[in-house]
Amino acid sequence: MTESHEIVLTGCTPTPLASYLKGLGVLRILSNCDPAIKAAWVGENMHLTSKKPIEILVGYLLDDYAPTPVLAPWNGGSGFYQNDNRSSLQEILKSSTSRLSAFRSSLDAAERALEGLQRESSPKNEAKTKLLNRLRSLLPDDALEWFDASILLAGEKEKFPPMLGTGGNDGRLDFTNNFMQRLLDLIDAESGKAKPKSADLLDLALFAEPAPGLAKQAIGQFNPGQVGGPNATTGYETKGAINPWDFVLMIEGSLPFAAAAVRRNEQSGEGILSYPFTVHTVSAGSGNLGVDDATTSRGELWMPLWSNPASYMEIRALLSEGRVALGTRPTKDALDFVRAVHRLGGYRGIDRFQRYGLLMRSGKAYLATPLERVQITTDPQSGWIDELEHNGWLTKFRSFSQGKNTAGRLTELRHRLDNTMFFMAQRKPNPDQTQSLLILLGEIQSALSRSVKAHDNVPPVPQLSAKWVQEANDKGPEFRIARALAGLRGIGEQALPLRSQLFPIHHANHNEWLVKACKSEKHKKDPACRIRVQVFAQQDLVSTLIELLRMRLSLPARLDFKDKPLNSNAGISLIDLMGFLDSDWMDTKIAALLPGLALCKIPEDADHKPGDGEIFAAFALCKLALTPTTTLHGLLDLPEKFHFPVAPQVLAKLASGDPIQAEQAIKIAWRRLRSSGLEPAMPYSQLPKSAGIEPRRLAAALLIPLKFGATRTLAEAILNENEGREPELLHPIASH
Numbered sequence: 001m002t003e004s005h006e007i008v009l010t011g012c013t014p015t016p017l018a019s020y021l022k023g024l025g026v027l028r029i030l031s032n033c034d035p036a037i038k039a040a041w042v043g044e045n046m047h048l049t050s051k052k053p054i055e056i057l058v059g060y061l062l063d064d065y066a067p068t069p070v071l072a073p074w075n076g077g078s079g080f081y082q083n084d085n086r087s088s089l090q091e092i093l094k095s096s097t098s099r100l101s102a103f104r105s106s107l108d109a110a111e112r113a114l115e116g117l118q119r120e121s122s123p124k125n126e127a128k129t130k131l132l133n134r135l136r137s138l139l140p141d142d143a144l145e146w147f148d149a150s151i152l153l154a155g156e157k158e159k160f161p162p163m164l165g166t167g168g169n170d171g172r173l174d175f176t177n178n179f180m181q182r183l184l185d186l187i188d189a190e191s192g193k194a195k196p197k198s199a200d201l202l203d204l205a206l207f208a209e210p211a212p213g214l215a216k217q218a219i220g221q222f223n224p225g226q227v228g229g230p231n232a233t234t235g236y237e238t239k240g241a242i243n244p245w246d247f248v249l250m251i252e253g254s255l256p257f258a259a260a261a262v263r264r265n266e267q268s269g270e271g272i273l274s275y276p277f278t279v280h281t282v283s284a285g286s287g288n289l290g291v292d293d294a295t296t297s298r299g300e301l302w303m304p305l306w307s308n309p310a311s312y313m314e315i316r317a318l319l320s321e322g323r324v325a326l327g328t329r330p331t332k333d334a335l336d337f338v339r340a341v342h343r344l345g346g347y348r349g350i351d352r353f354q355r356y357g358l359l360m361r362s363g364k365a366y367l368a369t370p371l372e373r374v375q376i377t378t379d380p381q382s383g384w385i386d387e388l389e390h391n392g393w394l395t396k397f398r399s400f401s402q403g404k405n406t407a408g409r410l411t412e413l414r415h416r417l418d419n420t421m422f423f424m425a426q427r428k429p430n431p432d433q434t435q436s437l438l439i440l441l442g443e444i445q446s447a448l449s450r451s452v453k454a455h456d457n458v459p460p461v462p463q464l465s466a467k468w469v470q471e472a473n474d475k476g477p478e479f480r481i482a483r484a485l486a487g488l489r490g491i492g493e494q495a496l497p498l499r500s501q502l503f504p505i506h507h508a509n510h511n512e513w514l515v516k517a518c519k520s521e522k523h524k525k526d527p528a529c530r531i532r533v534q535v536f537a538q539q540d541l542v543s544t545l546i547e548l549l550r551m552r553l554s555l556p557a558r559l560d561f562k563d564k565p566l567n568s569n570a571g572i573s574l575i576d577l578m579g580f581l582d583s584d585w586m587d588t589k590i591a592a593l594l595p596g597l598a599l600c601k602i603p604e605d606a607d608h609k610p611g612d613g614e615i616f617a618a619f620a621l622c623k624l625a626l627t628p629t630t631t632l633h634g635l636l637d638l639p640e641k642f643h644f645p646v647a648p649q650v651l652a653k654l655a656s657g658d659p660i661q662a663e664q665a666i667k668i669a670w671r672r673l674r675s676s677g678l679e680p681a682m683p684y685s686q687l688p689k690s691a692g693i694e695p696r697r698l699a700a701a702l703l704i705p706l707k708f709g710a711t712r713t714l715a716e717a718i719l720n721e722n723e724g725r726e727p728e729l730l731h732p733i734a735s736h
Contacts, residue, residue, distance in 0.1 A: 001551035004050065004051060005048075005049070005050050005051070005052065005054065006047065006048070006049060007047065007049075007050065007054050007057070008042075008046075008047055008048075009023060009026065009045055009046045009047070009048060009206050009207065010043055010045050010206075010207050010208045011204065011205050011206045011207050011208040011685050012026060012206070013044050013045060013046075014044065014225040014303065014305055014354040015370040016042060016222065016300070016368065016370060016374070017222045017223065017303070017356055017368040017370075018222035018246060018247075019246075019283065020221070020253075020264055020303050020354065021222065021249075021250040021253035021254050021347070022205065022246055022250045022253055023039065023041075023046035023253065024142050024249070024251040024252075024254075024256060024315070024436040025047075025248075025249035025250060025252035025253030025254075025469050026046070026061075026206065026249055026253075027039045027046075027048070027253075027312050028253065028254060028255065028256065028312050029060075029061065029065055029249070029313065030048070030060065030061070030474060031055060031098035031311065031312035031313070032058050033052065033056070033060040033061075033064070033625060034050045034051055034052045035311075036050070036051055036055070036311070037049065037050040037051075037052075037057075037311070037312070038050075038309035038311050038312065039306060039309065039310065039312075039315070039566075040149050040306060040307055040308055040309045040513060041305040041306060041352070042307060042367075044631055047309075049309050051135075051321075052181070055441075058199075058202060058206070060197060061195065061202060062100075062188070062194040062202060062529045063192075063194060064280065065099070066098075066099045066100075066101075066102060066147060066252075066400075067099070067102075067103060067179075067183055067187075067248070067252075067275050068099070068102075068140075068142065068143075068146060068178045068252060068255060069103045069107070069140075069142050069143040069146065070143075070168075070175070070176045070180075070251055071106060071110055071146070071166040071170065071180075072122055072125070072167060072174060072176040072177075073105060073110040073114055073123055073131070073135060073142065074122060074128055074131055074135070074151075074167060075167060075168060075169050075173060075174050075176070076122040076174075077122055077169065077173070077174035077177060078122070078168075078169075078174045078176050078177050078361050079124055079174075079177045080110065080111075080114060080118050080119070080122075081120070081121060081276040082119050082120050082121070082430065083121075083542065084121075084177070084691060085177060086180075088177065088181045088183075088184050089107065089177070089180055090550075091184060091187060091189050092104060092107065092183075092184070094106055094178060094189070095189035095190060095192075095254050096190060097188075097189065097190065097191060097192030097194040098192065099186075099187060100187075100189065100580075101190070101469065102142040103139070104142075105140050105142070105562075106139055106140055106143035108140045109135075109139050109140060109143070109630060110138075110139070112136065112138055112231055113134045113135045113138050113139075113245035113347060114131070116539050117131070124239075126476065128158070129155070129157060129158055129392075130155075132151060132153060132158055135147065135154060135365045136153060136157050136220035138294065139552075139685065140332065141483070145255045145258075146168075146176075146255060147503070148258050149161065149162040149163075149164060149254055149257055149258060151167050151168075151212045153557070155585055155707035159678045161257065161278070162253060162275065162278060162298040162299040162358050163254060163257060163275070163277045163278070163301060163358075164184045165221065165366070170221050170365070170366065171365060174559075175251060175392065176338070176717065178247065179248065179251050182242075182245075183244075183248060183581055184245035185198075185244040186198045186244050186245065186248065186487040187199070187580045188368050190641065193443075196295070197211075198245075201243050201244060201245050202245050202265050202599055203246035204245070205243050205249060206245075206686030207247050211243075215329070215534045217281035218490075221358065221365070221366050221368050221593075222250055222368055223242075223246075223368075223628040224367040224368070224369060237440040240285045242499060243712075245397060247549070248478065255321045256312075256315065256316045256320070257275065257276050257319055257377070258276070258320050259318070261564070268700075275665075276300060276319045276321075277302040277303065277304060277318065277319075277337075277477040278299055278301055278302075279299060279300050279302070279330055279331055279332060279334050279337045279354070279618075280294070280297075280299055280334070281294045281299060281300050281333065281334050281357055281358075282294060282300075282333045282334040282335045282416065282418050282422070283295035283340070283361075283415060284334070284335060284415070284419040284421075284422040285334065285371070285372060285374075285418075285419065285422035286355070286357075286371040286372045290526075293669050294402075296359070296360045297357055297358055297359050297360070297368055298358035298521065299380070300334050300337075300355060300356060300357050300358070300371075301332075301355075301356040301358065301368065301549065302337055302353040302354070302355050302356075302374075302429045303320065303353065303354045303356065304319075304350040304352075304353055304483055305350065305351065305352040305353065305373075306349050306350050306351065306718040307351055308349055308669075310349065318348055318349075318350075326467050329587070331486060332636070333426075334355070334422070335398075335418055335421060335422055338374060338422055338728060339385070339421070339425040340376055341353070341374075341376055342376060342425050342426055344392075345357035351375070351376050352373055352374065352375050352376060353373070353374045353376070353680035353727070354370065354373055354374075355370075355372050355374055356368045356369060356370055356371060357369045357371050363717050366484055373385060374426065375426070377427065379383045381512065381630060381702075383422060384465065384467040384471070385421060385425065386436075387462060387465060387468075388441075388461070388464075388465050390462040391459050391511050393458070393459055393460075393461060393462050394460075396457060396458045396459065397444070397448070397458050398414055398416075398417075398418070400454060400457045400458050400597075401413065401414035402414070407447075407451065410444075410447055410448075410449050410451070410454070410482075413440070413443060413447055413652065417440060417441075418446065419497040420433075420437050420440060421437075424437065429471065430473060431471065431472055431473055431479075433595075434468065434472040435474065435479070436589060437513060437595030437596075437700060438468065438472055438593065438597060438599070438600070439592045439593060439595075439596050441461050441596050441599060442463075442592075442594070442595025442596035442597075442598070442599065443593075443595070444461065444501070445460060445461045445595060445599065446502075446537075446595060448460070448461075449503045449504050449513075450577075450630075451503075454505070455516055456516075457513070458513070459511050459513070459710055460503065460505045460513060461599050461614065462510070462511060462518075463499075463510045463511075463599060463601060463603055463619075464599050466598040466600065466601050466602070468600045469483060469597065469600050469601075469602060469603060470603070472593075474594070476589075477572075477575075477576045477579050477586060477594065478586045478590050479578055480570075480573075480588040480594060481572055481576060481580060481586065481590050481704055482589075482590045482593035482594045483499060483570045483591075483602060484570045484571050484572050484704055484705045485530060485545075485568070485594055485595055485597075485598075485703065485704060486498055486568075486570075486594060486598045486600065486602055486706070487568035487569040487570045487602030488552075488565070488566065488567070488568050488598035488703075489565065489567060489569070490507070490561070490565050491556075491561045491562055491563050491565055491566065491567075491684060492562070493560055493629075494506050494559065494565075496552070496555065497510070497535065497598070498548075498594075498598045499513075499598040500528075500534070501533055501534055501535050501548055501551060501552075502534070502535070502537070502594070502595055502598050503534065503595075504534050505600075506523065506528065507528050507533060508526075508528070510599075513651075514528070514529070514534075517529075524532050527558075527559050527560075528559075529680065531555075531559060533546045533555065534553050535536045535548050537591075538713055540587065540591075541584075541587040541590055541591040541700070542584070542587070542695075542696050542699075542700040543586075543700075544696055544702045545700035545704075546589070546651070546655050546700050548703055549566075549651055549700070549702060549703040550648075550655070552565050552566060552703070553626070553646050553648050553651060554648070556646060558645075562629045563629050563630055563721060564624065564627075564628045564629070564646060564702070565628075566627070567628055567631065567705065568602065568629055568706065569602045569603060569604045569605065570602050570603070570605050570705065571605060571706045571708065571710065571711075572612065572704060572705070572706060573609070573611025573612075573705065573706075573707055573709035574608060574611050574612065574613030574614070574615065574713065575611045575612050575613040575720040576611070576612065576613075577701065577704070577706065578613045578614060578616075579697065579702065580697075580701055581616065581619065581693050581697060583702055584697070605707060605708075607707070608707050608709045609617055609707065609709045610707060610710040610713040611707070611709075611710065615690075615713065615714060615717050615718075616690075616691050616693065617682070617688035617691075617699065617717070617718065618666050618689060618690045618691055618693070618698070619693065619698055620675065620717060620718045621669040621670055621680065621687075621688070621718060622650050622654065622666065622698065622702055623668055623674060623701075623702055623706070623711075623714060623715060624667035624669070624678070624715060624718060624719075625647045625650050625668070625672045625673055626646075626647060626650060626651070626702055627644070628644075628646045629643055630644065631708075631711060632644055632678075632708070632715075634708070635708075635711060635712050635715050636715065636719075637696040638677075642676075644676070644678075645672075645676075647668060647669065647672045648666050649668050649701075650665045650669050650672070651665075651699055651702065652665075653665030653668065653695075654695045654696065654698055654699035654702075655696060655699045656695070657694075657695050657696045658695065659690070659695060660699070661692050661695070663687075663689070663690070665695075666688065666689075666690070667687060668686055669682075670682075671684075673718075673719070678687075678719055679719060679720040680718055680719060681716075681718055681719060682721070695705050
């Protein structure tokens with residue numbers, strides 16, 4: 001059995017982009033020497049596995065490597081036009097070595113394509129497109145790989161894959177002319193032998209061994225650290241210095257990436273550029289990105305890293321097909337991309353991606369800026385975030401918030417959402433992180449609700465599943481209180497979810513803004529379109545809860561509800577109630593959580609136990625006076641026709657904040673219970689005081705749903721065993 005040789009290329013690392021492409025270039029070239037050679041990214045280096053020793057492989061690169069014809073007759077500066085540097089091109093044309101024969105043939109074909117054209121400058125617009133089509137038909141196969149990596153002919157106008165600038169150049173730097181110059185730094189054009197310094201420079205390129213003789217030339221966008229400029233060395237400014245092998249191998253490594261025309265959809269007749277692992281920039285997930293970078297960037301490159309050895313043909317197939325889909329649609333930007341690859345739990349053997357942004361830096365120059373290393377999990381945990389795609393909400397919101405005339409508040413919220421989702425797509429979030437996302441979604445819903453323009457372009461945030469509630473549960477009292485409030489609903493089939501009170505959305509259809517829904521034929525007779533149910537957030541939580549309760553108590557008569565709409569799928573225990581009544585220390589968090597949780601489907605409580613805690617008699621009387629009739633039927637042995645009408649005066653008196661009015665509220669509650677056949681345990685002459693509870697806080701607490709067991713405990717403590725007698729059998733109570 002032939003021995004395998006393990007070779008560590010310490011000079012080939014995932015960053016910068018030039019070094020990553022250099023590694024691919026080495027693998028591509030050496031596969032001609034050893035078809036069985038394989039490569040993997042281990043740690044920060046490329047590792048080769050070959051049947052041939054390193055000496056044979058290095059010798060092949062020095063003495064036998066035949067460069068791929070890399071030329072760009074469509075570009076100024078390429079060596080084909082009047083004011084270009086033509087020396088390297090002419091030297092290759094005059095050479096006789098077989099190593100450059102394919103290059104010579106391709107240069108000859110380019111000259112034939114240029115026949116009849118003026119050579120003062122490169123062609124523009126239609127003339128350029130015509131030249132490109134002619135070149136595509138005349139160039140030999142050896143040159144087409146470069147052509148297809150740098151130019152895409154689709155529709156009426158050519159497109160440029162962003163990795164290679166605008167068709168093989170970066171501003172005034174033409175990659176192809178530079179490539180020819182660097183080749184001739186390494187290879188003698190007459191003999192085809194490696195020049196004396198070539199071996200040392202190759203050791204530097206492959207193994208980071210020190211070597212003299214770096215060229216004072218530009219490398220373009222591929223290596224930000226070698227572009228030169230101010231503060232690049234001692235003194236004020238310097239030109240970039242590169243190893244010719246780095247540039248040559250880098251260009252060779254760019255060739256496996258092939259562009260392709262895809263159609264956005266069947267209705268679109270124009271092809272759009274699809275390039276392997278290339279998406280639009282999102283200013284999320286990295287501290288190197290600012291909000292404005294997304295608008296000026298040429299895009300992002302996500303370079304795959306694999307730890308299991310793979311051949312060049314396997315990598316080439318991966319890159320040529322490397323178009324990641326998010327569900328049924330192709331990924332468009334970095335957020336789509338990171339969600340897609342983590343949803344798959346790995347992608348085609350790739351376990352990491354090095355993310356690059358083609359960002360405008362150093363004036364108007366674009367640099368392939370390393371952003372971050374993204375590890376792909378094999379056990380994705382955040383698929384429930386995809387619920388934001390329902391009804392196209394996420395795509396529509398992100399698109400709308402990028403508009404030129406969009407309010408800055410929405411742009412800022414989008415940036416925060418992108419960052420949060422970018423983070424959560426890669427790992428299972430903890431409850432605090434999920435709560436942060438829910439709070440943010442509540443802020444977004446509020447901002448959208450205030451924008452008439454947004455109503456025409458973005459639907460409300462879709463209703464989110466109970467999974468969100470489960471993931472956000474930090475087992476704290478603030479969460480439990482906010483969850484109970486968020487679960488408030490209507491009566492039977494008559495919908496009145498809390499979200500329709502917090503936001504101007506249709507109470508029966510959370511996917512429609514109220515004004516827009518009420519303009520439709522479907523809803524024009526809907527009572528909700530005539531009766532306002534939304535309550536605008538007040539300065540503090542207590543005031544907001546009081547207004548929500550006031551509105552809910554008014555709706556049975558106005559919307560013909562058969563009962564008080566104060567039930568919820570979730571409730572709180574007596575200990576949580578005591579904490580809320582005691583002070584305002586939980587208010588800020590409850591207020592922040594409530595809008596986001598109101599967007600969710602609140603699951604049914606599995607635990608109905610009351611929990612430990614004292615019972616404030618004053619609160620118990622007022623709470624029972626506002627308890628829905630259906631709940632009382634479940635608690636007490638009541639006549640079938642028992643009905644317990646609304647007592648809005650209780651809320652009004654408490655909401656005044658006046659202690660004297662609060663005492664009157666307690667009296668009204670006592671009388672309402674007794675007149676309905678529910679006999680309070682304490683006599684009217686011994687009514688309880690508010691026990692130091694601030695009246696408005698007590699009023700706000702009346703909205704918070706309790707666990708069934710907690711309500712039962714209140715009833716057992718406050719009512720006599722003779723509750724449920726017919727009202728007419730009670731002694732009349734004098735009015736006070």
